[in-house]
Amino acid sequence: MxxxxxxxxxxxxxxxxxxxxxxxxxxxxxxxSFSWSLLRAAFMGLRTLYxxxxxxxxxxTSSAYLHSMWISIVFAAGVVLLGLSISLGIALVANRKVRGxxxxxxxxxWPYALSPAVAGTIWLFLFNPTAGVVNFVLERTVxxxxxxxxxxxxxxxxxxxxxxxxxxxxxxxFFLAGLQNVPGQVIEAARIDGASAWRCFWKVTLPLLSPxxxxxLIMNMIYAFFGVFGLVDVLTKGGPANATxxxxxxxxxxxxxxxxxxxxxxxxxxxxxxVVGFTLLQFRTTGRKVHYGG
Amino acid sequence: xxxxxxxxxxxxxxxxxxxxxxxxxxxVFWHAMSGTREALIQRMxxxxxxxxxxxxxxxxxxxxxxxxxxxxxxxxxxxxxxNVLHSFEVGTQQLLDMGIFALAQDVIxxxxxxxxxxxxxxxxxxxxxxxxxxxxxxxxxxNSILYxxxxxxxxxxxxMPREPTFEDIVAISRAxxxxxxxxxxxxxxxxxxxxxxxxxxxxxxLLNNDNGRSGYATEINLLDPAAVTIMNWWKQLYDEGLWIxxxxxxWSQARxxxxxxxxxxxISSTSDVNLTQNAAFDGGWEVGTAFMPVPLxxxxxxxxxxxxxxxxxxxxxxxxxxxxxxxxxxxSQVAQDITWHQSTGYFAxxxxxxxxxxxxxxxxxxxNYKTASDQLAESQISTATQGALSGVFPDIRTxxxxxxxxxxxxxxxxxxxxxxxxxIDQALVDYKELMxx
Numbered sequence: 001m002x003x004x005x006x007x008x009x010x011x012x013x014x015x016x017x018x019x020x021x022x023x024x025x026x027x028x029x030x031x032x033s034f035s036w037s038l039l040r041a042a043f044m045g046l047r048t049l050y051x052x053x054x055x056x057x058x059x060x061t062s063s064a065y066l067h068s069m070w071i072s073i074v075f076a077a078g079v080v081l082l083g084l085s086i087s088l089g090i091a092l093v094a095n096r097k098v099r100g101x102x103x104x105x106x107x108x109x110w111p112y113a114l115s116p117a118v119a120g121t122i123w124l125f126l127f128n129p130t131a132g133v134v135n136f137v138l139e140r141t142v143x144x145x146x147x148x149x150x151x152x153x154x155x156x157x158x159x160x161x162x163x164x165x166x167x168x169x170x171x172x173x174f175f176l177a178g179l180q181n182v183p184g185q186v187i188e189a190a191r192i193d194g195a196s197a198w199r200c201f202w203k204v205t206l207p208l209l210s211p212x213x214x215x216x217l218i219m220n221m222i223y224a225f226f227g228v229f230g231l232v233d234v235l236t237k238g239g240p241a242n243a244t245x246x247x248x249x250x251x252x253x254x255x256x257x258x259x260x261x262x263x264x265x266x267x268x269x270x271x272x273x274x275v276v277g278f279t280l281l282q283f284r285t286t287g288r289k290v291h292y293g294g
Numbered sequence: 295x296x297x298x299x300x301x302x303x304x305x306x307x308x309x310x311x312x313x314x315x316x317x318x319x320x321x322v323f324w325h326a327m328s329g330t331r332e333a334l335i336q337r338m339x340x341x342x343x344x345x346x347x348x349x350x351x352x353x354x355x356x357x358x359x360x361x362x363x364x365x366x367x368x369x370x371x372x373x374x375x376x377n378v379l380h381s382f383e384v385g386t387q388q389l390l391d392m393g394i395f396a397l398a399q400d401v402i403x404x405x406x407x408x409x410x411x412x413x414x415x416x417x418x419x420x421x422x423x424x425x426x427x428x429x430x431x432x433x434x435x436x437n438s439i440l441y442x443x444x445x446x447x448x449x450x451x452x453x454m455p456r457e458p459t460f461e462d463i464v465a466i467s468r469a470x471x472x473x474x475x476x477x478x479x480x481x482x483x484x485x486x487x488x489x490x491x492x493x494x495x496x497x498x499x500l501l502n503n504d505n506g507r508s509g510y511a512t513e514i515n516l517l518d519p520a521a522v523t524i525m526n527w528w529k530q531l532y533d534e535g536l537w538i539x540x541x542x543x544x545w546s547q548a549r550x551x552x553x554x555x556x557x558x559x560x561i562s563s564t565s566d567v568n569l570t571q572n573a574a575f576d577g578g579w580e581v582g583t584a585f586m587p588v589p590l591x592x593x594x595x596x597x598x599x600x601x602x603x604x605x606x607x608x609x610x611x612x613x614x615x616x617x618x619x620x621x622x623x624x625x626s627q628v629a630q631d632i633t634w635h636q637s638t639g640y641f642a643x644x645x646x647x648x649x650x651x652x653x654x655x656x657x658x659x660x661x662n663y664k665t666a667s668d669q670l671a672e673s674q675i676s677t678a679t680q681g682a683l684s685g686v687f688p689d690i691r692t693x694x695x696x697x698x699x700x701x702x703x704x705x706x707x708x709x710x711x712x713x714x715x716x717x718i719d720q721a722l723v724d725y726k727e728l729m730x731x
Contacts, residue, residue, distance in 0.1 A: 043392050044367045049728045241699040257688045
């Protein structure tokens with residue numbers, strides 16, 4: 001759908017507020033991140049020293065940072081794969097016409113509306129090793145009391161699970177919408193031709209869902225790299241021993257706790273380039289397989 | 295008609311004059327005390343406003359010490375810093391380097407406010423004295439002490455000496471666990487602050503260059519025998535299941551372990567005396583306090599001042615600076631010092647306060663409040679107990695706590711400390727370079 005404007009000025013004028021906000025809150029800080037990444041800075045910029053590429057060199061030669069990068073990738077893979085598969089399964093089930101379907105669907109979407117701090121606190125109260133509900137029950141029934149936040153693997157598992165749970169609502173909404181756009185006749189036709197339920201899903205539903213799935217793949221990846229910060233901060237604070245110290249948390253720590261604004265800016269630039277790179281890669285590979293068109 | 299106009303104009307003039315004459319000087323005070331302490335501060339601020347017409351102090355809780363410091367930095371960059379800032383002791387070097395604060399002594403000299411420094415406990419003053427000049431106003435000062443559950447210890451048949459050793463703690467922990475009266479022997483927040491307190495107790499400077507006081511530090515003494523001894527003891531307690539890990543920097547978690555009688559002992563700040571006594575009363579048990587434990591064979595050197603102090607920012611009008619100074623002086627007065635001490639457990643900073651409470655027999659009824667002061671009074675004066683000064687304390691604490699976590703995870707103490715030392719030394723050198731020192 002195209003609009004025809006009489007002159008060039010009007011569309012520009014209409015766009016101006018959005019461009020201004022984007023400029024102020026997105027592009028200008030981004031540019032400042034780039035320039036600050038070449039500095040060693042303290043006190044939010046009250047003291048600076050030009051160090052060129054030193055920050056980048058130090059980051060790429062630091063085993064701690066490379067470990068953080070690895071953890072983030074593992075983390076993202078977990079959140080994306082688990083998140084998409086579980087929410088697709090739930091969406092398929094929620095798509096059925098049963099009584100109270102509306103209530104179920106609302107309940108499924110609810111966790112998405114929680115703030116990350118609230119969601120994190122809920123999980124903390126559940127899984128706190130000394131005061132949590134889960135360990136209270138486990139101790140009295142099975143007799144074990146796992147140390148959810150002090151054991152490295154359990155801590156990663158905890159954060160991944162909480163992150164997946166938090167984003168289920170978002171994925172389910174989109175999958176439901178996508179499923180409802182799958183024309184009933186196509187499924188019927190496949191069934192009449194003798195296809196099993198599994199084949200129907202794999203060869204008919206999924207390709208028709210692929211635009212939605214692809215979109216969610218990108219969004220979940222962005223969420224796993226950036227949006228999980230709140231959960232990590234409340235649950236493990238990057239610990240134990242940096243097991244859950246994903247890139248976004250590491251840069252927050254360097255900026256707001258260690259007063260190293262230049263180093264943190266360099267990290268944000270690297271993270272930005274990484275995620276943009278992954279997104280482009282996705283478009284080139286998986287994106288080719290997406291089946292557009294009704 | 296003209297007459298009415300003149301009368302109305304005169305009336306407005308007088309009215310505006312009255313309004314202007316009644317404008318109070320506003321003093322913005324940012325602090326980092328939450329919960330009951332926030333309410334306490336608000337009451338003290340209300341009292342000040344009531345007794346000082348012409349000044350209105352607005353107190354705001356800004357979050358943890360780190361959050362408060364960050365908020366102050368952001369405000370300084372934006373040009374609207376608060377008049378009075380409450381900051382933790384380890385932020386001192388950073389605050390000095392930020393260059394936005396007026397030194398306490400300068401303010402006192404310039405605005406003629408009266409503070410009897412000679413009445414203050416010297417260690418508290420000395421921490422915040424830089425190059426012989428008082429930089430900030432000590433306010434909530436603490437050190438760490440040992441709390442213990444008298445009831446549980448009695449049940450296990452052990453007693454706590456006034457000045458315990460590491461070995462005493464191990465023995466008592468084993469006794470309470472074997473007697474089945476507690477799940478664990480002792481707990482404390484997994485926090486570098488305690489490591490720093492123990493370094494001072496064992497007489498070791500945390501940093502070089504006289505603990506960072508004669509110049510920017512460039513090295514941390516993490517391979518000093520004292521440091522290794524401390525970390526080895528932490529490891530021993532963890533490996534034997536005598537120490538329960540409440541989590542990293544988890545003050546409330548540690549307190550909870552103690553007040554629910556999961557453990558028989560706790561090491562925490564003296565500012566928890568009021569809290570633990572209330573909890574003990576509710577739980578029907580008795581709480582006692584003792585000095586920090588030291589290893590056998592080491593002399594006891596004393597503790598470092600913890601807690602925080604009050605800083606005044608520059609760049610305000612004379613009226614505001616004077617009002618802010620008056621507020622800080624008020625908070626330091628004996629009456630407020632006693633109120634603050636009794637309602638929290640932060641020790642009384644004024645010798646007059648201590649004398650008054652002694653005279654009135656208050657300490658006989660509430661001996662737990664005196665332990666920290668006694669421990670401080672018996673501390674030797676040295677750079678070790680004066681406390682380290684560094685602009686990269688957040689880094690130092692992160693890496694020391696990382697090292698502890700690695701040791702609990704099975705790494706060797708020397709490896710963990712060496713790794714931490716490497717990272718911290720780099721951070722110290724970077725900071726010194728950035729400040730042009």
